[in-house]
Amino acid sequence: METAEGDVPFRPRTGKAAASPLLPEVEAYLQLLVVVHLTNNKSYAEAQKVSDDLLQRVGSQNRRALDLVAAKCYYYHSRVYEFLSQLDTIRSFLHTRLRTATLRHDADGQAVLLNLLLRNYLQFNLYDQAEKLVSKSVFPELANNNEWARYLYYTGRIKAIQLEYTDARRTLTNALRKAPQHTAVGFKQTVHKLLIVVELLLGEIPDRLQFRQPSLKRSLMPYFLLTQAVRMGNLAKFNQVLEEFGEKFQVDGTYTLIIRLRHNVIKTGVRMISLSYSRISLADIAQKLQLDSPEDAEFIVAKAIRDGVIEASINHEKGYVQSKETMDIYGTREPQLAFHQRISFCLDIHNMSVKAMRFPPKAYNKDLESAEERREREQQDLEFAKEMAEDDDDSFP
Numbered sequence: 001m002e003t004a005e006g007d008v009p010f011r012p013r014t015g016k017a018a019a020s021p022l023l024p025e026v027e028a029y030l031q032l033l034v035v036v037h038l039t040n041n042k043s044y045a046e047a048q049k050v051s052d053d054l055l056q057r058v059g060s061q062n063r064r065a066l067d068l069v070a071a072k073c074y075y076y077h078s079r080v081y082e083f084l085s086q087l088d089t090i091r092s093f094l095h096t097r098l099r100t101a102t103l104r105h106d107a108d109g110q111a112v113l114l115n116l117l118l119r120n121y122l123q124f125n126l127y128d129q130a131e132k133l134v135s136k137s138v139f140p141e142l143a144n145n146n147e148w149a150r151y152l153y154y155t156g157r158i159k160a161i162q163l164e165y166t167d168a169r170r171t172l173t174n175a176l177r178k179a180p181q182h183t184a185v186g187f188k189q190t191v192h193k194l195l196i197v198v199e200l201l202l203g204e205i206p207d208r209l210q211f212r213q214p215s216l217k218r219s220l221m222p223y224f225l226l227t228q229a230v231r232m233g234n235l236a237k238f239n240q241v242l243e244e245f246g247e248k249f250q251v252d253g254t255y256t257l258i259i260r261l262r263h264n265v266i267k268t269g270v271r272m273i274s275l276s277y278s279r280i281s282l283a284d285i286a287q288k289l290q291l292d293s294p295e296d297a298e299f300i301v302a303k304a305i306r307d308g309v310i311e312a313s314i315n316h317e318k319g320y321v322q323s324k325e326t327m328d329i330y331g332t333r334e335p336q337l338a339f340h341q342r343i344s345f346c347l348d349i350h351n352m353s354v355k356a357m358r359f360p361p362k363a364y365n366k367d368l369e370s371a372e373e374r375r376e377r378e379q380q381d382l383e384f385a386k387e388m389a390e391d392d393d394d395s396f397p
Contacts, residue, residue: 024057024061024063024066025063025065025066025069027057028054028057028058028066028069028070028073029069031050031053031054031057032054032069032072032073032076034050035047035050035051035054035073035076035077035080036076038050039076039079039080039083042083044080044083044084045084047080048080048081048084051073051076051077051080052077054073054077055073055074055077058070058073059097062104064104064106067104067106067108067109068108070106070109071106071108071109071111071112072112074094074097074109074112074113074116075112075116077090078090078094078116078119078120082123087120087123087124088120088124090120091117091120094113094116094117094120095117097109097113098110098113098114098117098137101113107140107141107142107143108143108144108147110139110140110143111139111140111143111144111147111148111151112147114133114137114139114151115147115150115151115154117130117133118130118133118134118151118154118155118158119150119154121133122154122157122158127158127161127162130154130158131158131162134155134158139151141355145178145179145180145356146178146179146180146184148175148178149175149176149178149179149184149187150175150187152171152172152174152175152178153171153172153175153187153190153191153194155171156168156169156170156171156172156175156191156194156195156198157194157253159171160194160197160198160201160257161256161257165198165201165202166202168194168198169195169198169199169202170348172191172194172195172198173195174348174352175191176188176191176192176195177349177352179191185215188215188216189215189216189219189220190252192210192216192220193219193220193223193252193254194252194253194254194257196210196220196223196226196227197223197226197254197257197258197261198257200226200227200230200261200264201257201260201261201264203264203267205227205230205231206227211223211224211227222241222244222245222248222249225237225241225245226238226241226242226245226258226261229241229265230261230264230265230268231268232268232272233265233266233267233268233269233270233271233272233289234265234269235262235265235266235269235289235290236290238261238262238265242258242259266289266300267304269288269289270285270289270300270301270304270310271304271310273285273288273289274310274311274312274321274323275323277323278322278323279320279321279322279323280320280321281294281319281320281321282294282297282298282301282314282319282320282321283297283319285297285301285321294319298314298316298319301314301321302314310323311323311324312324
């Protein structure tokens with residue numbers, strides 16, 4: 001048989017070896033490669049048939065060695081149905097497999113199936129059902145960092161929609177920390193986009209450095225312009241950015257959250273006006289904020305005073321706002337709360353670092369001496385003590 005130079009000749013199995021069936025793990029892996037190949041070539045209908053047959057075979061087996069391959073099979077099965085826009089048809093199937101993986105203590109299968117179900121719900125904006133799934137299930141601690149990063153991103157997105165912005169920022173920050181450092185650029189871009197919007201909703205301005213990273217600079221340009229509009233409290237620029245990049249925000253899934261930023265822009269504008277003017281009429285405020293009437297400005301200023309955004313009073317009869325003297329911030333609890341937030345962040349990093357540490361089996365007793373070595377050491381100590389005692393007796397006059 002002729003072969004190219006350097007190639008290993010193919011030797012088909014013969015005799016008894018050819019008659020014996022393949023191991024289920026090998027067969028599932030080869031069939032999975034076929035699914036991946038068909039998916040990459042956009043042959044989704046053929047990939048669907050092969051994937052359905054593959055999962056039927058995997059489901060009939062109960063082998064722990066098949067768990068890792070099965071987890072990958074679930075992922076590509078859901079991916080194929082997503083390309084075919086039939087993601088809702090496999091929801092009950094994923095729930096059934098999640099229940100089976102939980103009963104078998106299959107950590108890899110649990111992690112993948114939980115993330116696939118959350119992605120399934122979020123694809124159809126079923127945030128309440130996704131939140132119930134998160135609250136009624138426990139994500140396995142033994143899952144790898146990639147699955148942890150996906151799970152934290154999905155939970156952060158759910159919390160952001162449900163107005164829990166502080167928890168959303170914490171989970172999204174942890175998702176970035178769990179993500180690969182030099183790869184998964186698309187995932188990190190998606191997380192950064194949502195994290196920037198969440199920070200803006202919290203009334204904070206994102207760090208400029210993250211907009212300057214080479215891998216994020218181009219994709220985050222609309223969000224940089226959005227941040228500038230919010231920071232300056234410029235409602236006209238905010239509306240311009242929203243009109244120009246509205247379709248991109250909808251594709252990113254952040255449009256609903258960005259709509260909520262309009263009130264933050266107005267509050268920022270009111271705060272800047274309050275710092276610039278000790279006394280200003282409601283008509284001028286309406287003109288600067290581009291509001292329809294002084295009555296709208298009066299309502300917004302009253303709400304800002306009630307929320308503690310500004311320290312001022314409204315003269316309803318004469319139609320002006322009188323700012324109060326700025327109080328010393330160090331006389332309030334703001335510094336204490338800021339330090340508490342930073343300390344909590346550092347403690348969370350320490351706890352997660354300790355959990356992420358991995359040690360070889362029985363590495364803790366590597367440097368410990370055995371019982372025989374301990375007896376030998378004690379015997380040497382006794383002999384040394386006796387020699388010391390004899391030397392003391394000899395030296396005594």
